[in-house]
Amino acid sequence: MxxxxxxxxxxxxxxxxxxxxxxxxxxxxxxxxxxxxxxxYLANTSNEKKVIQILDETGIFNKKFKSTAELTFVPVSMEIETAKNGLSSSGNYALLFIPKTQLNVPTSAILYSSGQPSIDVKSHIKEVMQREIESLKLETSGVDPEILKSIKTNININTIKIDENGAxxxxxxxxxxxxxxxxxxxxxxxxxxxxxxxxxxxxxxxxxxxxxxxxxxxxxxxxxxxxxxxxxxxxxxxxxxxxxxxxxxxxxxxxxxxxxxxxxxxxxxxxxxxxxxxxxxxxxxxxxxxxxxxxxxxxxxxxxxxxxxxxxxxxxxxxxxxxxxxxxxxxxxxxxxxxxxxxxxxxxxxxxxxxxxxxxxxxxxxxxxxxxxxxxxxxxxxxxxxxxxxxxxxxxxxxxxxxxxxxxxxxxxxxxxxxxxxxxxxxxxxxxxxxxxxxxxxxxxx
Amino acid sequence: MDEIKVVEVTKQYAGHLALNKVSIDVPKGSIFGLLGPNGAGKTSLIRIINRITAPDSGELYFNGHPLSAEDVSQMGYLPEERGLYKKMKVGEQALYLAQLKGLSKAEAMEKLKFWFDKFNLGSWWNKKVEELSKGMQQKVQFIVTVIHEPKLLIFDEPFSGFDPINVNLLKEEILNLRQKGATIIFSTHNMASVEELCDHIALINKAEKILDGKVAAIKDSFKKNIFEIVYRNQNRSIGYNLPESYVLVSEEHHGNMAKAKIKIPSGETPNQLLQLAITDVEVHAFSEIMPTMNDIFISKVNEYENYSRKI
Known part of the structure; x- marks a missing residue:
């Protein structure tokens, strides 16, 4: 041994x-x-606010972009070329340009930024625009957006295990x-x-x-x-x-x-x-x-x-x-x-x-x-x-x-x-x- | 008294007989040569002696009592296939192997220091093994084999990998160990070293022991009554004056000296040959030709092969 x-x-x-x-x-x-x-760490440090300028030629999204914890939306009204040139010097994160289209509702937008914009930002913008356009369309077809809101529900299931002792x-x-x-x-x-x-x-x-x-x-x-x-x-x-x-x-x-x-x-x-x-x-x-x-x-x-x-x-x-x-x-x-x-x-x-x-x-x-x-x-x-x-x-x-x-x-x-x-x-x-x-x-x- | 006694040991590996009723007696204090061609069963026998494997049948006695597991601590074994951990430091490794032999750390340290100094290895203590030359590694291996001062030492081809100077150093150490009372078993093909060191041998061929005994006695029994005479060359052969029953085996002339080998008939003594020679030539030297272990080994193995072929 x-x-x-x-x-x-x-x-x-x-x-x-x-x-x-x-x-x-x-x-x-x-x-x-x-x-x-x-x-x-990321949750705590990404508090730095990103400022996104919005140049909305259609005028539909005016004030629809609500600022969040991370993003601040600032509407601007100027020529797109001037806005583009001014972006880097302004220190803002990005510039969202929604051009006027022939259709009733716009279906596309351009996001100008100095770096690669994050997926979160992109999906947030997409979500807001989608929601806005959807309710716009519903409204034109006569559905009250309030009804729509009340339909949407978020279900949260909490699971609880019960053992033999009932705990x-x-x-x-x-x-x-x-x-x-x-x-x-x-x-x-x-x-x-x-x-x-x-x-x-x-x-x-x-x-x-x-x-x-x-x-x-x-x-x-x-x-x-x-x-x-x-x-x-x-x-x-x-x-x-x-x-x-x-x-x-x-x-x-x-x-x-x-x-x-x-x-x-x-x-x-x-x-x-x-x-x-x-x-x-x-x-x-x-x-x-x-x-x-x-x-x-x-x-x-x-x-x-x-x-x-x-x-x-x-x-x-x-x-x-x-x-x-x-x-x-x-x-x-x-x-x-x-x-x-x-x-x-x-x-x-x-x-x-x-x-x-x-x-x-x-x-x-x-x-x-x-x-x-x-x-x-x-x-x-x-x-x-x-x-x-x-x-x-x-x-x-x-x-x-x-x-x-x-x-x-x-x-x-x-x-x-x-x-x-x-x-x-x-x-x-x-x-x-x-x-x-x-x-x-x-x-x-x- | 025998240090180790092997009685009718048989070992069979699947479909191959390694040892067939082999018995040897190794007297205490002797240097015992275990000889035989490759694959004869020498290593199998050694592994049975130091209990690496067990025999199928047969008995072993160590100092008179049946060999037991504890006796292994009294043995030192230098295998033919030997090596060291390459990445480990020399000193650490020697210490580890010495401790496995049952020495305490302090004891091992003290003894290692002595041996390392003796073999001039002191400055290599903290080097890795792979940095050492092959000869130095062999020295380290020799040291860890003998470090616990075993009663029985088993060397399997100990001189392979050594240069002549270190071979001499090793031989000296082996003789020293014998002087101190150790018994040594020596397995080798190197017949010159057998002749120089061994006093007993056993010859194993194809799993069977075909010859054993004292080296001197074996040589005696194999001599062929041939004598060598060195004499001053007088430009003629010594053979002319010899009776017919004497056979001139060979004769060489070197300048003004000549050398002749003569076989004398049974019943005659060397003195009679010498008398005949003296009357004929100026004799400078006279000696008996002893068979070398090499000759005995070859002739015995061949004889056995021929014999077994006949059956």
Missing amino acids: NKTRIIIQREYLSRVKKKSFLIMTILGPILMASIWVIPL ETKSFTEVSMVVGIFAGILIYMFIFMFGAQVMRGIIEEKTSRIIEVIISSVRPFQLMMGKIVGIALVGLTQFLLWVILTFSIVTVFQLSMAGETKLAKTDQMFSPQGKILNAEKLKEFSEKTTEKDNMEFQIIEAISTINYGVMVGSFIFFFLAGYLLYAALFAAIGSAVDSEADTQQFMLPVTIPLILSIVMAQFVITNPDGPVAFWFSIIPLTSPVIMMVRIPFGVPFWELFLSMSLLVVTFLGATWMAAKIYRTGILMYGKKVNYAELWKWLRYKQ
Whole structure:
């Protein structure tokens, strides 16, 4: 056992000390934090008002363009050429030119700007014009615009989960989808990345011919497990560093923004912890907030409804167990070949379940309690990814338990098999190995 | 007392017999040569001795007791296929391998320092292995093989990759280790080094042991009663004056000296040949031609091949 510890130590330290590990550790959280931070940042910083001049030759849209938080519309009346020439010197964002046409109503407009105008601006202008022209047309055909307005309704469905104890939790399908697929992809990446590291490590030991030197002092099984466990610890370290760094970046950012704007507002509107809401409060909120604020607030609320304890806990379990299963298979492959180029024929059957599970994840997410989701989250080779996708939606305890136990049993079996192939494979050089050969190795006594 | 005793060990790999009832006794304190052509089963036998693989049948005894897993810590093994982690620093790596042999970190440090100084490797401690020459890497490997002062050392082709100066250094160290009480098993094709170092050998061919014993005794049993006489050249052959039962095997003339190889008939002694020669020529040297291990190896293997072909 003591020797296995020395091996684990070496495998761990030699990888953690690498520059690539440091780079990954820093880049990962920055990428992840940016998913949270950038939208918030943009929401808070785009307060700079954009001024758009309107040169309306038709006169229909006079005063129809209402200034918003981001856009200010200024009607101008001058020759279009003068307006165009004056645009860059005025410092205004854009110039909207609606030319007179032969038709009753204009159907086109020209937006002059110094830079590429944003899609938001374009769609806003389009929307206003469309609405205006539509009501104009309706009016000419005798429909009262007031009636039209009363027809338009905005439906907002709030979903609430009720568990056995009757406790109500607001659920957010869209957010669960995002979190689920994100966790699934992360598991897939981790298993692939670190599983392949096990294989590469073993091939390195074979090609550098150090393997026989080492197994003259330790059992081959100790060496294999030392490597697998050492690399698992590297993966865990990376994951935990990512979690800690991501949270610190997000927290630091939130603190620096808190004083300013909307975040403070939404915080204040939260029920305690933002998790459980009763219908009355919900109504109150809906009335209190504008549509846009409500959306923003809901996203933040949704993110906070996810049980991070369960997520991180099951992530660690499924990463470890899934990794151990695949690492054993990768170890067997690594021991059987002489170079990475020879791994192809054995890699395929191992990677297919992994790739299949990431493909299936997209279907599982649309129906997280369906039979496909159920079976793929129980079958051990696909369960790590698929189960992680399902967990944000809530998974019955017995399914989770069944999936976990099957995974553990399978990885024990895979390790036992891999060890048999490994101890024969590591001493084989220059031999083209096929499946029949592997089968023979499995049956060797020792 | 035997350091290691192998009794009728058989090892079969799917469809291929690697060892067929091979028995060897390696006396304590000896340098034991394990000889044989490529693929004869030497490496299989070594891997069974240091318990990398298990035999299908047969027994092994280490210092009198059945070989157990703990005994492996008393062995040092330098495999033929050997290498180091290329990207790892030399010192770190030596320390790691020494710790795997069961030394504590402090012990390992102290011993490594001694050996690194001895082999002039001290300044390479913090260099990566890939920066070292092949010879230096071999030295590091030798050091980690002997660092835990094992009772039994197994060297598989130890001299490959060394230049002559380092081969000498290594031979000296091997003899030193024997002096300190270690037993050494030595697997090689290099017959010259066998003759120089080994006192016992076993010859393995096609999974079977075909010869073993003390080097001196084996050589004795293979000698052909041929003697060499060096004499002053008197422009004639020494053969004229010899009785018919004596066979002149070869004769060479170099300037004013000549060299002749003569096989004496069984029952006659070298003294009788010498007496005959003295009356005829001025003798400068007289010696028995001993068979080299190389000759014995080749003739024995060929003999075995012919024999097995007949059956």
